[in-house]
Amino acid sequence: MASCFGHAVAAAALGSLVLRREDGWRPWAAGVLLANVADLDVLGFALDIPYAHAWGHRGATHSAAVALVLGWVALRLLRPPEGARARILIYGVLAAISHPLLDMATSGGLGIALAWPFTESRWFWPARPIRVSPIGVGPFFTARGLRVLASEAVWIGIPSLAVAGPAWLVRWRSRLGGAHVA
Numbered sequence: 001m002a003s004c005f006g007h008a009v010a011a012a013a014l015g016s017l018v019l020r021r022e023d024g025w026r027p028w029a030a031g032v033l034l035a036n037v038a039d040l041d042v043l044g045f046a047l048d049i050p051y052a053h054a055w056g057h058r059g060a061t062h063s064a065a066v067a068l069v070l071g072w073v074a075l076r077l078l079r080p081p082e083g084a085r086a087r088i089l090i091y092g093v094l095a096a097i098s099h100p101l102l103d104m105a106t107s108g109g110l111g112i113a114l115a116w117p118f119t120e121s122r123w124f125w126p127a128r129p130i131r132v133s134p135i136g137v138g139p140f141f142t143a144r145g146l147r148v149l150a151s152e153a154v155w156i157g158i159p160s161l162a163v164a165g166p167a168w169l170v171r172w173r174s175r176l177g178g179a180h181v182a
Contacts, residue, residue, distance in 0.1 A: 001058070001109070002102045003133040003140065004036050006152035010102055011035035011095040013160035016167040018091040023080065027088050030074045031095035037070060038062045038099040042135055051110060054120050057135075058100075058109055063116035067096035102156065108132030130155045 002010075011031040019027055041061040049056050060066060071093030080088045100112045104125045109132060111122025131151035134140050140148075 001039055001133050001135070002099075002106055002130055002152060002156065003145075003148055004039070005149065006130070006133075006156040007035040007099055007102060008032045009152070009156055009160045010098045013164040014094045014098060015091060016164035018087055018094065020084075020087070021171070023084055023088065026078055027074075027080070027091060030078060031091055034070050034074055034092055034095040035099050037096070038066070038103075045135075054113065054116060058103060058111065058122065059113045059120070060116045062100035062103060062112045062114065064097060064100075064114055065117060067093055067100070070096040102130065104128075105155065106130045106132040 011034065012028065015028050015031050019031075038061045039057075041055070041057050041059060044053070044056050045051075051057050054060050071089055071091075074092035075085060075089045078088055100114050103109070104112045104114070104123060105128055106124075107128050107130065111124050113120055113122050115121065129151070131148045133148045134142070134144055139145070
């Protein structure tokens with residue numbers, strides 16, 4: 001899996017494309033949460049749910065179906081005004097689906113059950129450049145965890161800046177009234 005930090009950065013970048021200033025901070029916070037909630041499936045290890053089981057790590061909680069449900073639940077909980085509902089729903093789904101899509105680019109694990117409940121098959125992207133994050137707080141704060149963060153800085157951070165930077169620039173310029181900034 002990518003780390004919770006990498007997932008949060010990706011969600012923030014997606015938010016820069018979808019959310020508006022008037023949406024406030026709550027959808028942003030929900031997006032960061034939605035981008036990380038799939039990894040609650042690690043609790044299955046304590047319940048003796050096998051990794052490869054549909055409800056094991058990177059199973060059903062990492063599916064597009066669950067991402068759709070999570071986006072809808074976030075919409076219902078946030079209760080945005082009528083004009084923002086579609087935007088908030090889209091952002092919630094994008095934030096949630098970003099998790100399994102990033103995990104498919106990691107260097108470890110059994111793959112991602114993206115198409116659950118239609119199939120329990122698990123997949124990775126052909127290229128898997130993101131170092132897989134260790135599970136747990138203790139193992140993360142080691143040299144291995146630092147290597148994961150360095151990998152994520154390159155493979156998640158730079159693309160996220162490439163996505164979010166232009167969106168933020170456009171918003172900044174629009175607040176200046178479209179004036180040319182030297």
